Amino acid sequence: MNKFTKELVNLYADKLLIGLTQEENDLILKEFDIIDSEMALINDIPNIKEVEPMTHALDDFSYTLREDIKEESIPIEELLQNCDRYEDREIEVPLVVGGE
Amino acid sequence: MNKTIEELHELLKSGKVTSEELVKEALQKSHEINEKYNAFVTIMDDAKGGEVSDNYLSGIPYGIKDNYSTKGILSTGSSNTLKDYVPFFSATAVVNLEKNGAIPVNKTALDEFGMGGTGLTAHTGPVFNPWDKERMAGGSSAGSAVGVASGVYPYALGSDTGDSTRKPAAFCGIVGYKPTYGMISRYGLFPFASSLDHCSCFTRSVKDAAIVVDAMKGIDKYDQTSWDSSKMHLYDSIDGNVKGKKLFYIKEIANLENYPEASSELKMHLNNFHEKINLLKEEGVEIDEVSIDKNLLRAIPSVYICLSCAEATSNMSNLTGIIFGPRGEGKNYMEMMKDHRTKGFSPLIKRRFVIGSYILQKENQERYFINAQRVRRLIVDKMKELFKTYDGLILPVSTGAAPYINGSKDEITNDDTSILEEHLQIGNFGGFPSITIPCGFINNLPVGLNITGNCYDDINVLNLAYALESKMDYKNQIAKEVK
Numbered sequence: 001m002n003k004f005t006k007e008l009v010n011l012y013a014d015k016l017l018i019g020l021t022q023e024e025n026d027l028i029l030k031e032f033d034i035i036d037s038e039m040a041l042i043n044d045i046p047n048i049k050e051v052e053p054m055t056h057a058l059d060d061f062s063y064t065l066r067e068d069i070k071e072e073s074i075p076i077e078e079l080l081q082n083c084d085r086y087e088d089r090e091i092e093v094p095l096v097v098g099g100e
Numbered sequence: 101m102n103k104t105i106e107e108l109h110e111l112l113k114s115g116k117v118t119s120e121e122l123v124k125e126a127l128q129k130s131h132e133i134n135e136k137y138n139a140f141v142t143i144m145d146d147a148k149g150g151e152v153s154d155n156y157l158s159g160i161p162y163g164i165k166d167n168y169s170t171k172g173i174l175s176t177g178s179s180n181t182l183k184d185y186v187p188f189f190s191a192t193a194v195v196n197l198e199k200n201g202a203i204p205v206n207k208t209a210l211d212e213f214g215m216g217g218t219g220l221t222a223h224t225g226p227v228f229n230p231w232d233k234e235r236m237a238g239g240s241s242a243g244s245a246v247g248v249a250s251g252v253y254p255y256a257l258g259s260d261t262g263d264s265t266r267k268p269a270a271f272c273g274i275v276g277y278k279p280t281y282g283m284i285s286r287y288g289l290f291p292f293a294s295s296l297d298h299c300s301c302f303t304r305s306v307k308d309a310a311i312v313v314d315a316m317k318g319i320d321k322y323d324q325t326s327w328d329s330s331k332m333h334l335y336d337s338i339d340g341n342v343k344g345k346k347l348f349y350i351k352e353i354a355n356l357e358n359y360p361e362a363s364s365e366l367k368m369h370l371n372n373f374h375e376k377i378n379l380l381k382e383e384g385v386e387i388d389e390v391s392i393d394k395n396l397l398r399a400i401p402s403v404y405i406c407l408s409c410a411e412a413t414s415n416m417s418n419l420t421g422i423i424f425g426p427r428g429e430g431k432n433y434m435e436m437m438k439d440h441r442t443k444g445f446s447p448l449i450k451r452r453f454v455i456g457s458y459i460l461q462k463e464n465q466e467r468y469f470i471n472a473q474r475v476r477r478l479i480v481d482k483m484k485e486l487f488k489t490y491d492g493l494i495l496p497v498s499t500g501a502a503p504y505i506n507g508s509k510d511e512i513t514n515d516d517t518s519i520l521e522e523h524l525q526i527g528n529f530g531g532f533p534s535i536t537i538p539c540g541f542i543n544n545l546p547v548g549l550n551i552t553g554n555c556y557d558d559i560n561v562l563n564l565a566y567a568l569e570s571k572m573d574y575k576n577q578i579a580k581e582v583k
Contacts, residue, residue: 004458012457016413017420017434018450019442028451035455035468038402041395042471045478053473054480056295057281057531058325058555066321078188082424091423093433 004032101125102251102578105156105308112152112159119159119203120149126161126205129252137228137250139243141166142174142207150203156311156335158201163247163256166207167214168194169288177290178210178222181419181444183426191288192323193257193299193316200315205253208243214259214292215412215449216240217267218508223446226505229271230579231545235502238268241302245272248302249579255312258300261292262404263497263524265300266536270548271502273538273577275569276302277309277562279334280555281531282327284313285320293411296404296528304576306537306566310334313558337559342567343384345491345560347551349377351391353520354495361516365500369547372540373496376549379571380494385564387494392482399475401522403529405452406459406472412449413456419444480530487554492561494551495523497536501545524550533558535565538574544582546574 009028013020020028042048076089085092101122103111111117130143140163152159164170167177169187176182194204209222219227219242227242229235230250237246241258245268248256258265260278269276278300286297301312314335319328352358356370377387421428421440428439445453459468483493499517527534527550534552541547551568553561569575 008458009454012461013450013454016417016453016457017438017441018445018453019438020450020454021447024447024450027447028454031451032455032458035402035405038399039406039468039471042399042402042475043467045395045475048471048474051474051477053470054477054529055473056325057528061282061325062327063324074188081188082185084421084425084427093422094431094436096433 004029004036101129101253103254104305104576105160105254105303105311108160108254109156118149119152122159123147123149123161123203123205126253129250130206130247133230133246133250133252137230137233137237137246138225139209139227139246140206141176141178141209141222141224141243144173144205147203147205150201153201155200157197157315159203161203161205161253162197163206163208163244163253164194164204165210165241165244165257165259167210167259167290168257169290170194170204170207173207175207176223177213178224179212179444180223181421181425181440183223185424189288192285192320194288196316196318202315206247208241208247208256210242211240212446212449213290213412213416214240214261214264215452217263219243219268220505220508221446221448228505229502231273231581232502232583233581234504234506234583235545236271236505236508238271238502240264241268244302245269245274245276248272248304249274251578254308255301255303258302259289260298260300260528261296261408262528263522265302266524266527266534266550267498269302269536270497270538270546273546273574273579274302274304275306275309275535275537276300277313277535278527278533279313279317279558280533282323282325283317283329283558285318285323285326287320287322291415293408294415295411296408298528306535306562306569307335307338309535310338310562332559334558334562338563338566340563340567340570342380342564345564346386346388346489347377347380347492347494347564348388348390348486348490349494350397350523351389352394352397353523359516365542366517368542369496369500372542372547373549376539376568376572377494380564380568383567383571385567388490390486396475396479396482397519397523400479400525401518403472403475403479404522404525405455406468407476409452409456410460410469411456413453413460416453476529479526483526483530483532484554491557492551492553492564494549496520497524497548497550501542501547527552531555533561535561537565537569538577539572540574
């Protein structure tokens with residue numbers, strides 16, 4: 001485990017494609033200190049490693065696969081109404097491959 | 101609109117009022133209340149009255165939290181990243197209400213994407229408490245709580261990932277109910293932390309909450325975690341007979357001795373709680389004090405933050421501004437996405453995302469994410485063990501009345517009262533049915549208590565809440581400014 005540092009905060013923010021102010025960076029470290037100290041207590045709980053992690057709210061879901069029935073799809077023109085830049089039926093983005 | 105659903109239905113059926121009149125009144129009040137408390141993102145001025153049938157909700161207006169998708173109607177999640185987003189489908193819960201003849205009149209403001217507990221981070225600005233404008237309404241479902249408390253309509257939809265319905269309900273003096281996880285489909289609810297997210301509602305009476313959830317619920321092929329509750333009739337099952345039922349409260353949370361430096365408000369709040377639970381004893385309910393390992397309880401807020409931030413980081417990675425949302429500026433698509441996300445997200449959720457990303461890194465997962473999931477199981481197992489003996493857990497909500505807006509930061513803390521402030525998260529860890537009802541006033545401001553029961557035992561929880569509500573004078577109260 002790496003200690004959470006100002007540089008790491010910026011690194012992870014960058015991975016998330018989020019820019020932070022210095023104030024936001026400082027606050028993350030302050031809040032994380034509290035989480036870290038509480039999680040340290042958790043690591044002291046006897047046999048914690050033997051507990052099965054609980055990944056969801058209920059343990060008794062019964063999953064059933066949907067019938068394989070063809071459903072009407074949404075027209076692309078309708079979906080593009082929420083897109084700022086498109087041409088015909090395609091989303092417009094800057095050139096990704098090639099170019100300069 | 102200051103009446104319960106049951107009362108409005110009687111008026112509609114007898115012809116003393118029409119649905120059109122109710123909708124008009126709700127729209128007019130929506131504008132008045134929005135002017136004062138900034139509670140709504142969209143007011144649907146073209147809403148019309150509907151047909152009145154034997155269905156309790158037919159022809160009656162209601163509000164929808166703005167993180168439910170509504171076809172053809174702006175649905176922003178109170179985020180700048182979706183400020184112009186108009187969905188092409190409606191959430192299943194909304195569709196189910198429509199089938200019952202319910203009429204939406206506004207979309208309500210929330211903490212951005214439900215990630216906050218203050219109601220102060222919506223892209224439309226802070227939501228104010230209708231009892232005292234200097235105080236918060238609580239979050240995240242702030243606008244829905246304000247709409248119901250102010251008498252715009254008798255009910256509104258909320259969502260609840262940590263306490264986002266049950267805490268604002270307490271701060272606004274109304275009922276907030278989240279049923280067992282999966283009873284209401286989450287299809288069309290903007291995901292925050294999928295393993296903790298619940299659909300929920302606000303009303304001004306327990307029976308009204310049962311009516312609303314009866315209409316919202318049902319198995320849904322679009323939500324694999326939903327389950328068949330067709331044999332569960334919540335409203336019809338409430339009879340108020342609670343003799344012989346057993347409740348417990350947690351000593352380390354509810355007793356004054358845990359707080360050596362308690363404020364006078366906290367003292368009044370806890371004393372009021374103990375007084376009010378005595379009313380249930382008069383109805384033949386046994387109430388025991390139970391002690392739980394304080395280390396486990398202290399872990400609740402951090403476990404919640406670890407799990408919810410990690411899940412949110414993943415769920416919200418689709419917010420890029422490329423295929424929907426306002427397009428960011430930049431020379432290439434990476435720069436565009438970064439610009440969109442940096443400008444679009446509020447500082448609070450940016451912080452949460454970075455924490456989520458950090459704890460999900462391979463080298464950190466075991467210490468934070470996996471251990472949080474382990475503690476989640478320990479807490480849930482402890483509750484389930486107690487639910488073998490008891491019908492439910494009863495506790496005060498928060499440390500008192502709604503906090504002042506000025507000085508509020510929505511930061512993570514670990515002071516003495518953090519367990520009291522955050523214990524409702526237990527209900528999300530285990531998917532437990534959980535209801536907050538108003539239980540009195542402190543300095544003229546409302547406070548609430550909460551009853552939580554075992555999964556699928558919603559009827560028991562509602563019945564206990566109804567029995568207690570019937571012994572107090574806070575049913576169907578409308579907020580009036582005290583300051």
